[in-house]
Amino acid sequence: MTHGMVLGKFMPPHAGHVYLCEFARRWVDELTIVVGSTAAEPIPGAQRVAWMRELFPFDRVVHLANENPQRPWEHPDFWDIWKASLQGVLATRPDFVF
Numbered sequence: 390m391t392h393g394m395v396l397g398k399f400m401p402p403h404a405g406h407v408y409l410c411e412f413a414r415r416w417v418d419e420l421t422i423v424v425g426s427t428a429a430e431p432i433p434g435a436q437r438v439a440w441m442r443e444l445f446p447f448d449r450v451v452h453l454a455n456e457n458p459q460r461p462w463e464h465p466d467f468w469d470i471w472k473a474s475l476q477g478v479l480a481t482r483p484d485f486v487f
Contacts, residue, residue, distance in 0.1 A: 393417035394483035396453075396475070399424055399437045402444060410445055413487040420448040421479055427456055451478045 393413045399406055414420050422441050426434025434454050441450045455474045458464040476482075 391417045391484045392419045393485040396423045422450045425453045
């Protein structure tokens with residue numbers, strides 16, 4: 390069984406996001422869509438999660454609300470921070486990242 394992951398802010402979701410998620414879904418058995426958000430963003434993360442669940446009711450949509458650095462140069466441990474955060478919301482390690 391193959392597992393894929395799409396990570397995005399989806400602020401708001403648009404046709405490109407829909408295309409990406411539909412493309413990913415064709416290549417894997419299970420797809421997890423990770424909606425990343427921070428408190429400072431103008432559209433609440435919970436609203437974006439609801440939109441993505443409405444658009445993709447048969448896929449797993451999770452909310453990553455950690456206040457992680459948004460760019461690699463913002464923190465020397467950027468990649469380790471994001472790896473740990475993603476492991477916290479993913480049920481299994483993805484075989485493919487889209």
